[in-house]
Amino acid sequence: MxxxxxxxxxxxxxxxxxxxxxxxxxxxxxxxxxxxxxxxxxxxxxxxxxxxxxxxxxxxxxxxxxxxxxxxxxxxxxxxxxxxxxxxxxxxxxxxxxxxxxxxxxxxxxxxxxxxxxxxxxxxxxxxxxxxxxxxxxxxxxxxxxxxxxxxxxxxxxxxxxxxxxxxxxxxxxxxTPDFGPDVAAAIYPFRHHPHHPDILQYEISLRYYVLGLAQAGSPYAFHTIGSLLKINAEHYAKVRGFPKRQAAEDFYMLNKLAKTGQVIRLKQPTVTLSSRSSHRVPFGTGAAMVKLSQQPGLYLYHPQIFRELQGWLELDQYLWQELRSHALPDAKMNLQAWWEQKNLKPSLLETLLHLKVDQALQQAFQQCQDFPHFQFYLRVWFDAFRTLKFLHYQRDHYWPSLPLPEVMTLLRHSNPINLSQSKSHKSTENKPNLLLSSPKILDIMQDLCTLELQLPTHVGPTQSLNP
Incomplete structure (x- = not known):
């Protein structure tokens, strides 16, 4: 029938x-x-x-x-x-x-x-x-x-x-790949580009650097958003009403929605091979990046300090729940600013968060959540992959401008390295390495980043707050 x-x-x-x-x-x-x-x-x-x-x-x-x-x-x-x-x-x-x-x-x-x-x-x-x-x-x-x-x-x-x-x-x-349970919304395959050339190596480094930077900060959205790599649970596909009808970035927004309905799996194998060709088919992505790099050589990356700023914000949720919720009314913004000054936290970080209207989100969270796991889940859903990107862009545009790839690598080798271990609030017991790159060669850098990615936890996503 x-x-x-x-x-x-x-x-x-x-x-x-x-x-x-x-x-x-x-x-x-x-x-x-x-x-x-x-x-x-x-x-x-x-x-x-x-x-x-x-x-x-x-x-x-x-x-x-x-x-x-x-x-x-x-x-x-x-x-x-x-x-x-x-x-x-x-x-x-x-x-x-x-x-x-x-x-x-x-x-x-x-x-x-x-x-x-x-x-x-x-x-x-x-x-x-x-x-x-x-x-x-x-x-x-x-x-x-x-x-x-x-x-x-x-x-x-x-x-x-x-x-x-x-x-x-x-x-x-x-x-x-393994059969996953109904709590898994999507799985993401590992990838590599072929054939290798300097432009694609730079672009792939930027992708991996971004995900590892998010992982260092403890973000639950530290996964690649590439449409060629997806395996989606049919139930969760229906829950988020399918792919967004967009000319580009539909994979980013799709995974942003899926991560809120179930866990995301970062597969360790097998590896999907992506083309490194130039393309004008969409306004950004691999093909567009190849066109841009061919016209304007040299890739800029987020300043490493931006991920430390993000980590500083993501580690505050336990303190916010314990110390600020009793003062949630009547003026969340004033209470947050007073608490921020009392804790001697960075004004630039608060400015960025207020730009994203964090005071309104906290007000709603305090009113709706009865315990810390649900409060943390609420914040993780609100501060999603899109707001995370807006956070990074605000910090980049106002405080920490992007740097050429060689300068970023120098900072990572000679300053405080990016530590991939998550904060205590995320209850991670896995040992993860530092993003401390010893070689200046671009191929070696990319391979080092691949190795570090494989050491990240398999499961990720905001629903981890409800399933510690």
């Missing part, structure tokens, strides 16, 4: 979150063609992989999947926005035409060796092109929504939506 959430009863006991999502938040194209593509998929699959494809090489699918892939449904959303460059649209349409000779149809299913099926969804042929400024985010959401329907209909056995891109090379054991 074909599952349609609007017309038929569910064929299995799917959750209220998934049922509600499919009824109210799935993309219209998913419901419109649902009966047709579920009928075309006349068997069950173990896994489902979602790929948004725009302006990719004609043979890109030949290098994405490992040779040992079997019994997998690959949903390729071949997409182009109506405002995309005409040449890119034509190349995308040419890619689709290889598999999809009947453009009047919205999809085509192509059986492949080892029991795999390629389901190509046409979002690049008029009038099915995507609206302006929604691009890859909407493409990921369409693919994720189709995957969710397949999981609900038991066409897919594993309740995980694997997400990647058209310019990656997935490892042989890509699907052989």
């Amino acid at each position: 074909v599952y349609d959430p609007h017309l038929q009863p569910c064929p299995l006991m799917i959750s209220k979150a998934i049922s509600r999502y499919l009824d109210h938040y799935a993309e219209p194209i998913v419901s419109i063609i649902q009966d047709e593509w579920l009928s075309a998929l006349d068997k069950t699959y173990q896994f489902v992989l979602v790929l948004p494809l725009f302006d990719e090489a004609l043979n890109c699918l030949e290098s994405i999947l490992p040779q040992d892939t079997h019994n997998t449904l690959v949903i390729a959303v071949v997409n182009a926005s109506v405002d995309a460059e005409i040449g890119a649209i034509q190349r995308t349409q040419a890619f689709l035409a290889q598999f999809h000779p009947q453009p009047q149809l919205p999809f085509t299913a192509v059986d492949q060796p080892s029991g795999n099926t390629l389901l190509l969804v046409d979002c690049c042929t008029p009038p099915r092109q995507l609206p302006p400024k929604q691009g890859v985010g909407l493409a990921r959401k369409i693919g994720g929504d189709i995957a969710l329907v397949c999981i609900a209909a038991e066409t897919i056995k594993t309740p995980w939506i694997y997400c990647s891109d058209g310019d990656v090379q997935l490892p042989e054991d890509y699907f052989d």
Whole structure:
């Protein structure tokens, strides 16, 4: 029986979150063609992989999947926005035409060796092109929504939506990661770029330096936000209402939401290989960084002191709960300022936090939370990955300007090193190294950062406050 959430009863006991999502938040194209593509998929699959494809090489699918892939449904959303460059649209349409000779149809299913099926969804042929400024985010959401329907209909056995891109090379054991419980919202694969060249090494250093800096500060959002590396729990996908329909940074905002509903896993293996090519497809990310570095050599990184400032803020939650909550009314801002001065804490840090309206957040937290774990969780959800980034930018713009990569490395070697151990309030007992880099060579620096990343705890996210 074909599952349609609007017309038929569910064929299995799917959750209220998934049922509600499919009824109210799935993309219209998913419901419109649902009966047709579920009928075309006349068997069950173990896994489902979602790929948004725009302006990719004609043979890109030949290098994405490992040779040992079997019994997998690959949903390729071949997409182009109506405002995309005409040449890119034509190349995308040419890619689709290889598999999809009947453009009047919205999809085509192509059986492949080892029991795999390629389901190509046409979002690049008029009038099915995507609206302006929604691009890859909407493409990921369409693919994720189709995957969710397949999981609900038991066409897919594993309740995980694997997400990647058209310019990656997935490892042989890509699907052989552990089975995680329902409390895990997402898993993130480790990565490397290929081929290596100076620009990509600098960019990769900046990514790893950022995550390690957040880990040093004790941030629960210390993980990479790269759309090519995601494995998402179907239940949590529904809870956060799918991918944001954004032209870029949809992966950042998606993980920011997922981390608030469940734990995030930093996988240690296997490693996904990302392309180091230049690209104009999105305004930032790897491709855009390559273009920028080719035009303006030299990469700037956040000053290491900014992460120490962040750590100083994140370590205050226990003191705030113990000492300030009894004075939460009537004026949270005045009480916070008085307490700050009494503790002789940095005025610059308070200025940054007040810019983010921390007084209002604390007021709400004191009113709603009955114990410290829930208070800490409230603050971690409020001070999320986006506000963390705003904190860093405010500190950068007002106090600690970014520095060229060599200067940052010199500071890390000769000043107080970044200590990756978390504060006592995070109850971490794992021993983690200092970000103290001994070699000035750029390849050695990148490899050192990779080694340090592998030593970070596997589980991360604000829900850790409720599950110490």
